[in-house]
Amino acid sequence: MSNPHYNQNYTKKDGSEILKVIKDCVKNDRYIISQNDNRKENELFIENYKLGIDKQTDILLHIKVEDFCHSLRNTNIGYKHETLYVFVPQVSLPKDDIEETVSIYTKFNIIKKRNGDRVIVISFHKANKPADYLFDRPKELKQ
Numbered sequence: 001m002s003n004p005h006y007n008q009n010y011t012k013k014d015g016s017e018i019l020k021v022i023k024d025c026v027k028n029d030r031y032i033i034s035q036n037d038n039r040k041e042n043e044l045f046i047e048n049y050k051l052g053i054d055k056q057t058d059i060l061l062h063i064k065v066e067d068f069c070h071s072l073r074n075t076n077i078g079y080k081h082e083t084l085y086v087f088v089p090q091v092s093l094p095k096d097d098i099e100e101t102v103s104i105y106t107k108f109n110i111i112k113k114r115n116g117d118r119v120i121v122i123s124f125h126k127a128n129k130p131a132d133y134l135f136d137r138p139k140e141l142k143q
Helices: 012-027 037-048 053-061
Strands: 031-033 068-073 083-087 090-095 098-111 118-126
Touching (some): 012 053, 012 068, 012 083, 012 098, 037 118
Parallel strands (some): 031 118
Antiparallel strands (some): 083 098, 090 098, 098 118
C-alpha cells in the first residue's frame, strides 16, 4: 500500500473483533454518523441516495470483515492516540429508480468508555478511489 500511515497488520480474527465492537454499538444506538461542516460529503451522500436512519443502520450492520481495508492514526491535534478503522462495503442502492452498486467509504472511531463503547462514523460516503481490501473477498463480494 502506498500510504505508510495505513496499517494492514491485522488477522481476519482481529478484523472480526473490531467489526463486532462497531456492530454492537450500532445495534445498541451508541453511534453517530458525523454530519457537520467538515463532513459535507457524508451529508450529500445520505441526501443523494435518500438514506434514512433505518437504511444507514442497515448498511452499517451488513459490513463484512472482507470489507476491511486498514487502520490509521487520527491526525487531529489532541486525538493522535486514536485509531481509525476503514471498511469499504459494496451496497446496492436505488438512484433515480435504478439499482446502483456503490462502494461506501466508512471510517470508524471506537471510543472506549467505562459505561460502554461508542462509535463515531467519521466517513460515510461514496469511495473516492478503489479500495485496497485486506482479506480475500468471496466471489459474491467482488466487483
